[in-house]
Amino acid sequence: MPELPFTLDQLRILKAIAVEGSFKKAADLLYVTQPAVSLQIQNLEKQLEITIFDRGGRKALLTEAGRLLLEYCERILNQCDEACKAIEDLNSLKGGTLVIGASQTTGTYLMPRMIGLFRQKYPEVSVQLQVHSTRRTGWSVANGQIDLAIIGGQLPGDLENLLQVIPYATDELALVLPSKHSLSNKKELLKEDLYKLNFVTLDSQSTTRKVVDKLLQDSGLEIQRLKIEMELNSLEAIKNAVQSGLGASFLPVVSIERELAAGTIHKAFIADLEVKRELKLITNPSRYTSRASEVFKKNILPQFASLDSPLRKI
Amino acid sequence: MPELPFTLDQLRILKAIAVEGSFKKAADLLYVTQPAVSLQIQNLEKQLEITIFDRGGRKALLTEAGRLLLEYCERILNQCDEACKAIEDLNSLKGGTLVIGASQTTGTYLMPRMIGLFRQKYPEVSVQLQVHSTRRTGWSVANGQIDLAIIGGQLPGDLENLLQVIPYATDELALVLPSKHSLSNKKELLKEDLYKLNFVTLDSQSTTRKVVDKLLQDSGLEIQRLKIEMELNSLEAIKNAVQSGLGASFLPVVSIERELAAGTIHKAFIADLEVKRELKLITNPSRYTSRASEVFKKNILPQFASLDSPLRKI
DNA sequence: TTTTTTAGGTAATCAAATTTTATGGAGACA
DNA sequence: TGTCTCCATAAAATTTGATTACCTAAAAAA
Missing domain, CATH: 3.40.190.290 (D-Maltodextrin-Binding Protein; domain 2)
Structure with a gap:
């Protein structure tokens, strides 16, 4: 388990200097003071045992090692940005997958309409419908393979306590x-x-x-x-x-x-x-609830729920 | 200039947990205490506004968002490792380029032998030989386009003071x-x-x-x-x-x-x-000296230097 | 030239983030 | 049921990093 000889902040500073051509301008760009930039680059150079910039002249020029590092730096930072975007998409329901469980009946006659409605609102979230027996669906919800499910039968006793069951x-x-x-x-x-x-x-x-x-x-x-x-x-x-x-x-x-x-x-x-x-909505309260699952439960299900279902009252 | 919502350390911890399946084991692997791991993951989750692990059961399981992040995490960490390796190679002379300047005569009759010797020792460092007039070679050394050079003529006066000139x-x-x-x-x-x-x-x-x-x-x-x-x-x-x-x-x-x-x-x-x-070695003391350049000067040149050259005494 | 300006390095101080130690709670397992 | 493991939490300690203030050198201007 090798220690990492640099931090993302240092890479960010390196890139800023390379772009701006000057420690000071990089500092301004990053909203820090110039000594902060100097120190970070010094740390980076010390840790990697290389010289990154020639500070002689007017501009801070990259050395060979500096150019090499910069290449990786850009790739790494790009990956970071991408990761952020992907996570944001997930948060704003512009991505991700919602896995719904259902019995034969609801899966055939009810779910298609609900899923259609959901996909209309969040076309970038893909939905997977799994039609299984009540028992198997229950276990899948319990171990997280299914985000939420609607069942018509009786859950095995041990699952009843584990899962949240809402009359639907x-x-x-x-x-x-x-x-x-x-x-x-x-x-x-x-x-x-x-x-x-x-x-x-x-x-x-x-x-x-x-x-x-x-x-x-x-x-x-x-x-x-x-x-x-x-x-x-x-x-x-x-x-x-x-x-x-x-x-x-x-x-x-x-x-x-x-x-x-x-x-x-x-x-x-x-x-x-x-x-x-009674058709019942089951979810696993001890597990992470995805945003998509939340939205499905709050916004989609109530439109199909009976008037006396707790879901209506949310 | 977007702030980075995570650090490499956090990603490293994330990966360790994913690999080990447990916060504690990850902590052991990384030689830190378990709370440190917990807190970092909590920070990460807070900053990205996602849940990464389901901590319910025996094992810490990744959520959908966690899996997504882990993918990027691995790519990023791989790039980091690669960068380290590349830098190490440069340091240990398993890569990089050495640019040598020479006059017609030395470039034709002396350098080939020296470069041959160098490449025999460091076959992974590529060497570039630039044959130019003394004047032009001098300027190239001054502005860093050439790492070191051997010249037989007289440098322009202004360069004499700027460069280090060693009788060779x-x-x-x-x-x-x-x-x-x-x-x-x-x-x-x-x-x-x-x-x-x-x-x-x-x-x-x-x-x-x-x-x-x-x-x-x-x-x-x-x-x-x-x-x-x-x-x-x-x-x-x-x-x-x-x-x-x-x-x-x-x-x-x-x-x-x-x-x-x-x-x-x-x-x-x-x-x-x-x-x-007099053939003279010229270098630019105000510039970064690459490891390859150092080694060339210390180990290769003396073998060809006259007995009274300062290079012999190193 | 001499002066002014600008970039960058250094040092001391200070704030913030991380880690550790210590402790508590919840689930797994015998 | 007790024990063990794993994770969360809180307070203290350490480390890290940033800022202010100051200094030096080199370029630009007078």
């Missing part, structure tokens, strides 16, 4: 039927009607599936009695299956806006039953 | 005759014999010519009575002329060693007359 919005999981289904005409279904349906569901490992199962169970339904026609691992696939009349499903309303508008899918209401889950 | 060697200007010349058989010529000769001389502007003229005049000869067959501006040309029997000439002995050995030219002795001039 309520996501209704609507019962959807093929438009031509016989039950589609009824104003309101009864819970018992569910037993008559064939379901197309997400596979049993998915967070959304677990949430739905739990909610139905909590409301008194015996989920073993529900008939599952098939399990698919993509919401889009399920939507297609429902539209094709293959069965019913509980799907996030955000994912079926277009289909509802087009009438290709029917959303049913069930008496005494609302299947809803 | 005595250069005999021998009277040479064609080997077949009738006078070549005489053991010793008389001054009067010179009037019988046809001379081939350097042109009258040349320093050597002036020196010869002056010496002959001082010894009582009437130089107007000497017959000048032709004036040439190159010693080699004169040598060829003499060898071809076109006339006699006064030539520096160093320039005819080969021809004397081969017997193609005859060196005559004149009673009561020695045509000699």
Whole structure:
């Protein structure tokens, strides 16, 4: 670990003298007194064991060693300036990367709009969206690989304490039927009607599936009695299956806006039953929060948050 | 004139932490205490308005801004190391350029040998030889374009005081005759014999010519009575002329060693007359002396200096 | 020339920045 | 739970660097 034989200040002074051709002018340029400049150059010469300037005549002239050093000096100072600029850009959100985590659902239907809004405001910050399971997303937030995430499921207990979890919005999981289904005409279904349906569901490992199962169970339904026609691992696939009349499903309303508008899918209401889950924003309070992350949380998320979310009140 | 928001020491610390993964280890590596490291990083973070390390867990981890800064940090420190190495090379004569001045004669017959010796010892120092008139060489030494020079003539008066002039060697200007010349058989010529000769001389502007003229005049000869067959501006040309029997000439002995050995030219002795001039080393004491120049003067020149030269006594 | 001006070096004093010593708190690990 | 490690903090000490004042030498002007 070699000691550094010079400081950036000394290099700055060296350059100033070389530019101005005089110790005094360099001193003026740098807003210090001339002795300060003299001493620093003397230190530099002593430490490097070279003579840098010929002080004989009218002008301070560089020696061979001085010219050599000056070359490096300029390169070094340029790199320093560049570094400053890069950091400034990062601070003013003219650079950097924001890494966002999301579940399948939010990642597919919600995030694209939010990210679009963010990029519109800060086009020079690149955004990376990582769609993973709730569990994996949680760990990524915990160890800093993801700046912030929105999840719909339940975090593992140990993470709950580690991370900051803010209720963000309520996501209704609507019962959807093929438009031509016989039950589609009824104003309101009864819970018992569910037993008559064939379901197309997400596979049993998915967070959304677990949430739905739990909610139905909590409301008194015996989920073993529900008939599952098939399990698919993509919401889009399920939507297609429902539209094709293959069965019913509980799907996030955000994912079926277009289909509802087009009438290709029917959303049913069930008496005494609302299947809803809380979407939550998770961040890691014990970690550095990037400016981009801050801005995203403060300015972008609230525009999509439900009215009762704490995010609205910031 | 932007202030620099960081110091090289801070960058060095940053790098050490990044490498070691811990403030403490970095402190050990740099031979300082741990608080010193902490404070410097805090200063750095304050000045750049960024967070560089996540200090939460077991290891100190870089944030995005920290990684960005580290990149520049490494480049900057590398440049610094390179600069140091270049300066060291210069100091240890593993680089740099030595500029030597010389007159026609010394430049042609003496310098090549000296430079050869120097380059043998310091092959990485490049040497530049500039052959000019005494006057011009003197000025070049005065204004630093030439590090040191050997001259045979008289410096302009104003330069004599400005420069350091050290007697270096005595250069005999021998009277040479064609080997077949009738006078070549005489053991010793008389001054009067010179009037019988046809001379081939350097042109009258040349320093050597002036020196010869002056010496002959001082010894009582009437130089107007000497017959000048032709004036040439190159010693080699004169040598060829003499060898071809076109006339006699006064030539520096160093320039005819080969021809004397081969017997193609005859060196005559004149009673009561020695045509000699002092070769002098000139340097500029008011200017920076490069290491290469120092070494050349101390180690190379003495090997060629006459016994009574002050250079021998160093 | 002689005087004036300007650039740069030196020395003593002083202020500021860094380091160290000493100490405390938080998380990791047994 | 206790211990250990790592980092942060505070006060004191040291070092560094800057300023003021003064001096010298060389160039420019009178």
